[in-house]
Amino acid sequence: MGPRTAAPGTARTAVRSRARWGGLGGVVLLIVALAPCRASAGDVTIRSRTYGEGYVVLVPGSEGRLLRRRRLAQILSLGVFDLLPPDPAADPARRGRLGFRATVRIRHDFGDFQRRAAGRAATLVRAEDGRAVDLLGAALEGRRLFGALDLRIGRQIDQYGLDFFAFDGGFVRVRTPVPVAFEALGGLAVRATDLLGYPEMSVDGVPPTEVSTGPRFVAGGGVLVDGPSWIFGRVGYRQVFERSAPAAPGEPPRRRVAEEILSAQVRLRLAKGIVSPYGAVRYDVAGARVSDLSLGTDLAFGGGRHLLRVQYLRTHPVFDLDSVFNVFFTTPFSDVRLGYQVNLGRTALHARWQVRRMLADRTASGAEPPARALGGTGVQAGVSHRRRRFALRADAFARGGPEGRLGGASVEARTFVFHQRLALDTRAYYTYVDGVGSTAGGGHLWAVQIGTDTRLYSGIHLHLLVEEAGSPTMRSSFRVFGALSLDWQIRGGTR
Amino acid sequence: MSRWRWLQAAVLSGAAALGLAAGTTRAGPRRGPAAEHRPEVQRAEGRSDRTDGHVPATLGGAYGPRAAGSPVYPRQTIPLRMNHDRHVFELGLPCVRCHTAAPQSRTATDDLFPASATCDGCHGSDHRSATGPSGGPPCRTCHVGAGARSIQRVVRAPPALLHFDHRAHLARGATCDTCHGTMRGVRLATVLQLPREASCLTCHDGMTAPSTCDTCHPTRADGRLVVRARDDRRLPALVPRARSPWGMAHDLSFVRDHAAIAKAKPAACRTCHDDDFCRDCHAGVVRPMRIHAPSYLTGHATDAAAKVQDCASCHASQTFCLGCHERVGFGDRATGPFGVGGRGRVHPASGWTGPPGAPGTHAFEAQRNLAACASCHSADTCLACHATSGAANPGLDANPHGPGFAGSSRCVALESRSRRTCLRCHAPGDPALACGPSVP
8 A cells, every 4th residue: 555645535535434344344243253252351450550740840051940840640551361261171370361451541741841842842742742642552462372372462562672662463472392482473563643652662763743654564573492491592573664655756666664673582591590691682684783782691609699790782773764863874882781789688789880882883884983982981889778667778879981970879768657558768869960961060969759658458559759859950849749559450250 | 544544443442352352241150270379369368369569660669678488488487396307207207197188289278287186196185175185295395385274376377379289299200308308307397398499490491390480470360470479568579589580680780780681581571570560661651760860850961971772761762852852942943042152052162063083073972872962853953964965955965874885785775675764865866875885
């Protein structure tokens, strides 16, 4: 199918009508087909999060102009599980499961942050925040169906691209008698401009106001090794594309790719869990380079009392292929991280070191880079102590690099009172920024939080929090935050 | 709305209809073990398992107080005197002599403590008497803290939060020692004599026996593990520690370092967390308090310059960053507080448009952190100079590709997949559009 302009008006109307009735007919058929089933929704989960917050933001560079934020967000998740009839003969750990879960987010900004957007900003704000309802997920999920089949149908997230990618469609995994499985996925990518879409988990690089409006398809698959307790591995492929359209007047129509990646992952568990190496790599086929690489290992020794973690991460920014950002010469980020923790009963001590390099990579043709590499180093230390009713954690960090220097510390404590129904939280933060990389200027940043977590009923919690923060550009700012969370699981039927 | 949008809507509606239809049609009797995880949970908390107290990931308080016990074996109180070594090795009694119900036990909720009547047979006591044993040994022979004729402390041993089928294990050739270890030198048996994960994994290696977590650990209805017996934040949670499978130990820096671990096996995270948990932070509407301090807004630019790879895991530059920056006045404005000469300008007053290779120029900075540029600018900003003079929107012919781009496989790959992007800077007939090894 071509873009919208390719079809004359009458034909397009007919196509829309056929597709609409076809879709509705399919839904009706599904309902009719399932109606006589002896299905039994025995488990229903309800999760609700209501967030409300109000605070002020000082407009950087302005003469003390404040933007007031008053936001309300509601996230509602409903799930229906154990849809398959019970099978007393089945191994409980290996029986098939079928369930459905949907998560909807409703949000609104009552403050003047949004209203004062003008010009291009207003267009962008409307595209991003104008729609108040986001469908974050809605999928029918089956596991171990017929002993060998996993599937998801609906809005879901794919993470095998070493990212979060939301799409509407299907995913299927077929297990084999040996510990090897095959996967395939397909559907339509979710974008900010879609009906009930949301922007966070789509390919980045083009503002919602400039993105092409045609449908974006996603297709992919993979092979994985999963079963033995010492190895997991997977090789996968994913492509996001649009159907053929002329790139410019006079150009022949072409199918356009928005993203094309190959990924590989492996995790091992060696020496009875003492050594656990892992790695993942993503090769950007469309960009002809490795865009994400992470390697690491955990070393647990002393009976698990000591934990040493080493990681190497390398990231090359990748954007939607519709963006010209992709054709710019860029260099990758590289991180080496080393962490060590020792657990002394109720107390844990932790130290972490990190060195970052903005590598001067070779150019596309292998030529020497035009400029040298830059880097930065950071250290961090933390301690936590936990008792029956009281917990304390303290952290300190320092970091330096081309972007400037930072140093800071934080302390947080929590204690339970009133028969474990009320938790009292206190947190204090301090950060020093030297201002080289900060548009708001350097100086001392501080913040204090006092909060409560009240268990109103089993599974129902009310979080209240007030905070006061200060910085050189904002003498003080006050924030009030509340969250009401409900997490229930209800068992229905006669079980 | 195009037909594909209708298809998209139909897929979502279909998934919902499948769930609703299956969930609301005639419910059959549910007497089977379909909710096999229920008894363990119910017994552990003494009532129905309404919740295990999940909290939004964005909120603080992850490092709260911790009560005694383990997430699998709740704290026990066993005020008894009992010498297993003597019973087993000196007297030669088999385990089933006292633990009579063990061979037929199917779940971890079964009470496998010896019944008091079992003791009576050898010890000469009579626990059936309401006034206490008469004529036998005094209560304190076995009961710690017992008076002459009264017992003030009772055994409290909540069942383990586990699936465990004694009968199946014995049928497969396991013995008591296989899981519980030898009783040599053991007086009172405690949680130390209960199976440990390492010993379970000896057989549960994925080949001899299943190694998935839900083989042994009870799950919620949606398949995720039950991490706590009930909604009490003090109870120890089932959190991976050192030597846990797949190196997922949740240490104090796990929030900062979990990306590489999760990328290597995303499904491992789903063992305990659902997609909503990830979205709480990665697509959240509330600032995650474990990541950003309250004053973070003021100093975030320094972090963005240094750790853009971390920022990108939650924030899309062309929506989240650009949307906010546009609202507060950053972006392509030449005038205003952030424009050239403004007091809040981001870029240096001079030298910003200098040649590549020199720090302090826009080319140098963009090569190292293009995502930071994209957080304020869209592609149009770049095209003003980097487009060719023959393009539909002419620029200044400033080549951004870097040396050797035209002859590289990268040029071929990009051009073959998204020629439209090339044509934003080049006219359709531009000879510079040619790619490949033969192109100089």
